[in-house]
Amino acid sequence: MKMLGVLGGMGPLASAEFMRQLTLLTPAERDQDHIPTILWSDPRVPDRTAARVSGGEDPLPALVRGIRGLEAAGCGAIVIPCNTAHGWYEGMRAATDLPILHIVDAAAAELRRQGVTEGPIGLMGTTGTLAMRLYQDRLGIECLTPDAETQERLVMPCVGLVKANRIAEAYAPLAEVAQGLRARGAKAVVLGCTEIPLGIAAGPTLDFPVIDTIAALARAAILWARE
Known part of the structure; x- marks a missing residue:
């Protein structure tokens, strides 16, 4: 092999x-x-x-x-x-x-595997990933992203918490952001930063499709x- x-x-x-x-x-x-x-x-x-x-x-x-x-x-x-x-x-x-x-192609394949073939989808990631439009341009599906205030107040600090091995503390804020994207109409939420699935896994499973990019x-x- x-x-x-x-x-x-x-x-x-x-x-x-x-x-x-x-x-x-x-x-x-x-x-x-x-x-x-x-x-x-x-x-x-x-x-x-x-x-x-x-x-x-x-x-x-x-x-x-x-x-x-x-x-x-x-x-x-x-x-x-x-x-x-x-x-x-x-x-x-x-x-x-x-x-x-x-990794974006892998996420697209996972969306299809979970039966999500059209948008909008929610997208969580680092500020750099969102700014570069890595998913928005490559997926070809409408993406809903957190607003700038939510990104800086909740998402980026949680990425830092996971990097600092404080994983359990990251769950509630990340789940709040994912649920907010779902409430805006996202059919699934892509966890487009490899720290985010670790935080999301630290608490109760979310009741909608979530794409773990790892x-x-x-x-x-x-x-x-x-x-």
Whole structure:
């Protein structure tokens, strides 16, 4: 079976959760049935949202450094369990001949798997992901997003809470935002930041379709590995 490369560390817990989901979702009866995987977890990659919205350090050199490491390890494809990093997708793709599975395409496949074929859908993510319109332009489905005040008061602090390993504290505010998008007519809510599913999983299950982009990317990786 081909080796999968995981360009991670953005954040470290999201990368670890990707590895857990990859293992749980793989049909397997023994160790040898699982997907050979190399995790490159480098939390030193500069902050992606800061780079995009406030002139922070460009993360592309660090991302390409990780890609080079995965190439050298013999990987056949790369996944990146960080939504905002996909703002540099074209730059990364230009730096390698390896396929890079796009997390937005994985989320689109998961929407279809859950029977959601039309909008509007709710979209939660970092301020950088929303500003770059990674989902709005690639999905081709009407997206409802939190207003700026909600984004800065609830969503971004909760992303920080998960990165600080204060996961349980993130649940109530994130659930409030997701429920607000649902009340505005969203048929499903895409958790378009890989910290957000961790916060949402820390409390009661929401009673409407939710797209965990970590799990969606894991399903895409399994499909690639078994083609």
